[in-house]
Amino acid sequence: MTSAKFITFEGIDGAGKSTHIGYVADLLRARGLTVVSTREPGGTELGEALRELVLHKKMHLETEAMLMFASRREHLAEVIEPALGRGDWVVSDRFTDATFAYQGGGRKLSIQKLEVLEQWVHPHLQPDLTLLFDVSLEVARARLDATRDLDKFEQEKATFFADTRAEYLRRASQFPARFRIVDSTRSIADIQQSLAQIISAL
Ligand SMILES: Nc1ncnc2c1ncn2[C@@H]1O[C@H](COP(=O)(O)OP(=O)(O)OP(=O)(O)O)[C@@H](O)[C@H]1O
Numbered sequence: 001m002t003s004a005k006f007i008t009f010e011g012i013d014g015a016g017k018s019t020h021i022g023y024v025a026d027l028l029r030a031r032g033l034t035v036v037s038t039r040e041p042g043g044t045e046l047g048e049a050l051r052e053l054v055l056h057k058k059m060h061l062e063t064e065a066m067l068m069f070a071s072r073r074e075h076l077a078e079v080i081e082p083a084l085g086r087g088d089w090v091v092s093d094r095f096t097d098a099t100f101a102y103q104g105g106g107r108k109l110s111i112q113k114l115e116v117l118e119q120w121v122h123p124h125l126q127p128d129l130t131l132l133f134d135v136s137l138e139v140a141r142a143r144l145d146a147t148r149d150l151d152k153f154e155q156e157k158a159t160f161f162a163d164t165r166a167e168y169l170r171r172a173s174q175f176p177a178r179f180r181i182v183d184s185t186r187s188i189a190d191i192q193q194s195l196a197q198i199i200s201a202l
């Protein structure tokens, strides 16, 4: 395991991505790798300011999609590309699959328009590995309700999350070489065991 890799964590809100990102980063560090752990929207000063806007302000769905890509452009320029250039590994809590799933699947923005933005913002970069934490809407909702105040997306209705999850699963079947689906209804210990296997196979 030597050359720098870009690993993304995806799933509907409450699926458990954030719970496991630190675990994966630690697995990689234990192998002597330097790891940059980051998130979207966010990851830079400007990106975090955009995150506040998109998570809390109502806006046109195309504005929302373009702000996700604006945050991503900055994130790529300031964090992701320099890290990969140094040979560091990058683990990111969400990336472009989230825009296809939430703005495309959930909000029904044209997938073709999103592909244009993707081609503009990162024509030559895709994650090496995408871990899709997959869980039923009911389990995800119960986990969120137990823990925190809900943001704009987390307050969406069940059909929004059903469509978001379906788009994630559609992308996983479109890009099988890149995606690994992690059954996230299991216990945290069982999930960590699967993650350790996936990482050691990289
Ligand atoms: N496998 C699991 N079993 C039980 N509880 C879990 C599991 N995974 C995560 N949780 C709990 O569910 C809650 C949501 O988890 P987490 O924040 O990791 O989800 P997330 O996918 O990152 O959500 P979001 O995208 O909204 O930030 C947390 O309280 C976490 O402790």
Ligand SMILES: Cc1cn([C@H]2C[C@H](O)[C@@H](COP(=O)(O)O)O2)c(=O)[nH]c1=O
Pocket (backbone or CB within 6 Å): 013, 040, 041, 055, 068, 093, 094, 095, 096, 098, 099, 100, 102, 103, 153, 154
């Ligand atoms: C990158 C990205 C994110 N979102 C949504 C998905 C979540 O509801 C929030 C923030 O993410 P977190 O995992 O809860 O920290 O933003 C989105 O709609 N489109 C995107 O591209």
